[in-house]
Amino acid sequence: DADVTQTPRNRITKTGKRIMLECSQTKGHDRMYWYRQDPGLGLRLIYYSFDVKDINKGEISDGYSVSRQAQAKFSLSLESAIPNQTALYFCATSDGTANQPQHFGDGTRLSIL
Amino acid sequence: GQNIDQPTEMTATEGAIVQINCTYQTSGFNGLFWYQQHAGEAPTFLSYNVLDGLEEKGRFSSFLSRSKGYSYLLLKELQMKDSASYLCAVTSGGYNKLIFGAGTRLAVHP
Numbered sequence: 001d002a003d004v005t006q007t008p009r010n011r012i013t014k015t016g017k018r019i020m021l022e023c024s025q026t027k028g029h030d031r032m033y034w035y036r037q038d039p040g041l042g043l044r045l046i047y048y049s050f051d052v053k054d055i056n057k058g059e060i061s062d063g064y065s066v067s068r069q070a071q072a073k074f075s076l077s078l079e080s081a082i083p084n085q086t087a088l089y090f091c092a093t094s095d096g097t098a099n100q101p102q103h104f105g106d107g108t109r110l111s112i113l
Numbered sequence: 114g115q116n117i118d119q120p121t122e123m124t125a126t127e128g129a130i131v132q133i134n135c136t137y138q139t140s141g142f143n144g145l146f147w148y149q150q151h152a153g154e155a156p157t158f159l160s161y162n163v164l165d166g167l168e169e170k171g172r173f174s175s176f177l178s179r180s181k182g183y184s185y186l187l188l189k190e191l192q193m194k195d196s197a198s199y200l201c202a203v204t205s206g207g208y209n210k211l212i213f214g215a216g217t218r219l220a221v222h223p
Contacts, residue, residue, distance in 0.1 A: 034213075040121075042200065042215040043156070058210075072135065099144045099204055101158035102211060109153075 006105035021076045023091030032074040036087040081112045115139040117214035120218035133186045143204040150198045
């Protein structure tokens with residue numbers, strides 16, 4: 001089983017719909033992150049969480065919200081989806097030790113029509 | 114501001130050596146990561162440099178010069194499976210936040 005699991009893997013939806021992407025991990029890491037990846041732009045940080053009570057905005061948080069339901073679960077919501085939120089979304093985790101690598105889930109490919 | 118530059122695309126021949134460069138400008142630099150990402154898949158960790166010098170790990174090596182804001186990833190004995198994107202990322206500040214470059218797409222041909 002994967003250490004970092006994202007659901008769904010693919011989603012097609014319409015403009016204006018509310019969407020939730022879920023991430024769960026079995027690595028026991030405190031830190032969790034949500035990124036989006038667009039061609040030519042690389043990975044950009046949306047939100048990150050240091051622990052259950054800590055939520056922080058990344059560089060592109062507008063239009064997104066998150067919830068850290070437990071140490072192992074971090075969900076990303078698009079309250080009212082728009083076409084330019086079409087992208088590949090990745091969840092990642094890391095432990096609290098300085099400069100440890102982040103471990104990525106397999107991604108969610110989201111298309112908004 | 115923070116900026117990371119790496120070439121968009123590179124091509125190389127199977128069995129050869131290729132060097133992928135990365136230059137960065139960032140405040141509060143902590144360290145530099147290299148990740149490999151095959152098309153449509155998750156990035157996977159390759160290497161980490163915090164001090165100046167070369168870190169070798171099998172066929173892959175990574176070099177860092179903090180004073181020059183420069184790193185490279187060296188891939189030896191290239192194999193077809195090395196065709197992928199290679200992402201340079203720097204950490205700055207707390208929370209282990211990563212700032213990624215746009216990635217270098219490497220094509221290995223016979």
